[in-house]
Amino acid sequence: MLKFITKIAVVASLFVFSSVAKAADPIRIPVLNWSSQIVMANVMAQVFEEMGHTAELVPAESASRYEAVRIGDLHVAHETWESTMALPFYAAMDKGGLIDAGSHNLITFEEMGVPNWVIDEGLCPGLPNWEALKSPECAANFATADSDGKGRWLEGPYEWHTDVMPNRLKGLGIDDLWTVKFAGSADALWAELKAAKAEGRGTVIFNWSPNFTDAAGFTFIDFPPYFEGCRLENGGTLETTGCGSPKGWLKKAAHIKFPITHPDAYKFYTKMSFTAPQIGLMADLVDSQGMDHAAAATEFIAQNRDLIDLWKN
Amino acid sequence: MLTNFKNSRPQQFSFLFIVFLLLYFLVPENENSLLWRLPPLLKDIPLLINTLLDNLMFKWLTVPVYDPDWQMYEDKPIFRIITRSIADFLLFLIIFIREIFLGGLQTIGSITGGAFKELKWLYLPAVPWTAVVIGLFILGYRLKGLGLAFIASIGFFYVSIFGQWEPTMETLSLVLVTAPICFVLGLSFGILGYLSKKVEKTLQPILNIAQTMPHFSYLVPILVLFGIGDHAGAVATIIFATPPMIRLTILGLKKISPEVVESGLMSGCNRFQLLFRVLIPTARRDILIGVNQVIMQCLAMTTIAAFIGAKGLGFNLKVALNGLKIGKAAEIGICVVIIAVVLDKLSLAWANKQKDYFANLNFYKKNLATIYFILLTTILGVIAYISAFYFEEGFNYLYLIPFGEGLTIAPILDAGVDWIWETFFYYLNIFNKFLITNVLFVMRDAYLGMPVVSTFVLVMGAGYIIGGIRSCIIVGALILFIALSEYWNRALITAYMATFAVGVSAILGIVTGSLCARNEISAKFILGVCDFFQTFPSFIYLIPVILLFGITDTSVMIAAIAYASVPATRYTVEGLRSVPSSLHDAASMSGVSNFQRWKSIELPLAFPHIMLGINQTLIFALMMIVLGALIGTEDLGQIIMGCLSRPNGAGIGLTLGIFVSFICLAADNLIRTWADERKKLLGIE
Structure with missing residues (x-):
């Protein structure tokens, strides 16, 4: 019994002591x-x-x-x-x-883009101009198993910019050819880059610069220029919401x-x-x-x- | 006809299913119809939780505390002062143990209040890794014998020469603090639950929720209450790892036959003695399983704990995965498993060691191991000190092999992954497309197209058939809570993924389990494999599945199945192995074939136990599906994960965590009721 009480006492005194004596901040x-x-x-x-x-x-x-x-x-x-x-x-x-x-x-520059080899292989002639995305042949090269035949944009997690990219597709009038999938994490984006390259399938992902992907070569797509209030959630209209990302x-x-x-x-x-x-x-x-x-x-x-x-x- | 229907479960279920289908096709899709979707009446709950947390952490019961930095009094809520002092205590212990293994200044610094910061000689030197390995050898030998000695020392030897010593010791120090705390808390609450029915009744739902709630949903509240760092990781681990200990303690104490208690009373025990000298030693077996579970759970949490500041293997694992270094990540994962195995075996051996009351030993004989240990440590310390002059490039390999300077098998593992990719990708891709378009999406649309009324009829009907009106109401209430929120559609997606993952895992688990349960060696082997995959950090699956199956639901499903097959297999093996051998003999004598014996005798007898395994499978699958949000999903998990970054995420995270937990509890209620009933029918308890 005495041992038990001593044990409790030791723990209690340690507790008090440790909360009082803190290391130099x-x-x-x-x-x-x-x-x-x-x-x-x-x-x-x-x-x-x-x-x-x-x-x-x-x-x-x-x-x-x-x-x-x-x-x-x-x-x-x-x-x-x-x-x-x-x-x-x-x-x-x-x-x-x-x-x-x-x-x-x-x-910093944060935008949808493609790895350079996608352009080199001519998977979507005309890139980095966004108008190239209007071609159905181009979109077909970016289709994945779950995209229902449409080309797939891989956007970062939904909390990053919520509905900006789906709205942009609508604003640009190419939502019948392309669809947005939200990746769950940055890791997933890099894994997609590696997987798409190994498979030889085109991929459009959300990426930023400076980033380690700069070394391997990554090209951002040129969208209509950004201006304050062009996006739907900032009071823009469907005509203007196709604008690109701000610097x-x-x-x-x-x-x-x-x-x-x-x-x-x-x-x-x-x-x-x-x-x-x-x-x-x-x-x-x-x-x-x-x-x-x-x-x-x-x-x-x-x-x-x-x-x-x-x-x- | 009617009595027949009353007694036939299959008939009742088919009737239920027909009603369900009728409703499914007859109720039109209409957002305003109550039959289609219920209105989100409970959508304010996250806000309420948020306000509550906010008040608790920042506003209620404040006391003025003098802040020397601002030179003024600041109002601090008592609740947070309490949580913070708990946090400081935990941190102190963790750092103390960590500095024994790795060396450092902080413990001494905190004792002296930082006065001797400049004196570098106060720097506590680490115990050389060689001494730790030898120490484990001695400890293992002393507790059980040569076998354990070799397992323990070789495990840590591996960790060291692979250059994972530092992170492993960081993780180990966390586990060495949390596991005993979980043990003490679990035992105390278990005893309280055993002594008082009321306590047990209140504990039950709390335990259920703590065990089934996805970890990510309570990370933000912990972050705010306890602060970021190792201590927060420890708190999250304690929440997750204590419940099985409590459960198993209650279970073990309840199983004790009254004769044991009576004999204790007859020998004149008081209440205290009865508890600690009679009851707990008798319930030792179950309590030991509890300890084993605590250690497993603690290590399973290493990666999650890294999200809120725990250093060690989990954090390095996250960094490796971000760089897509699968081989390196797997190497780190193996270290986690090694700590788990060593700690588990040592703690089991320690607990199983009988005290020898009659040995009459002198001081030297009694403390032989300690003396050897101190002697060897001193020698190895001296060697380490001398070798510092020999290894001139800065790394003293006999003192501490620095991170990343050891051997590595990562290139081989990476090559393996690449090989799998090159060889199977084409087929996997075809399989992937088929699975997504013909199975997963069809299933998802079917779930989303389910009118709310038909869901309730199905779930509550199943409850009624299985457990009567009581189960019916419990299950209905749990689901109603979700249906009245804004997240019903997402919950349906979660449910579809869970159904698929559990279905496949159950089939895989039962088949593998049945095959391996045929003989003792393979059964032991598969249980070992189960142990491995239960502690191997499930995070590691996330990247390879993306490489193989892309950012699709298939990836999430494969990861979930890989993780959730473990309990299904384990429980099947255990269930089948526990069928008494006399029954086997009796069956063989009646001339049944192997297959017949399995189908008609073993499986029905083991089925209640297997069903409990399916229950666990569901919990595991849901954990992994929520984690699958890191791949990219559109279910509850996506929002739970997103809550980490939302300004008022704590409330939504907790609410959705409780939803996931409710899905588990509803299934748990049905499965458990049914399994209990089967057990009674079969006369096994």
């Missing part, structure tokens, strides 16, 4: 599941440690991390893509607790207390601004050269020492 950086994001997280962690902070990499999920940043469980969310993550980003900002720490020095930003989000708890780290974070080739290099170090993510980050810092030092001061 590390800067918590989310890591997601694609290379450039993980390497950038490692770059930041290494720089923060150079500056005398402790940094902790926390596995996270791309959309739900904004809620964690908002509450303060994460300090930063350093790769925020406009078209896929703007929704949760602004939702968290609305609730209060998340701040916008500026953008990276690049314009987008790549933002950095931070927790509202980050500037107070770690002022110098926050300053670095706002100054930090990568370009497309730099982000491409981060991905390349891991994907093509087979480096470990942390080693790739060290290599990246070594190659860009001047820039990093500039941002640190």
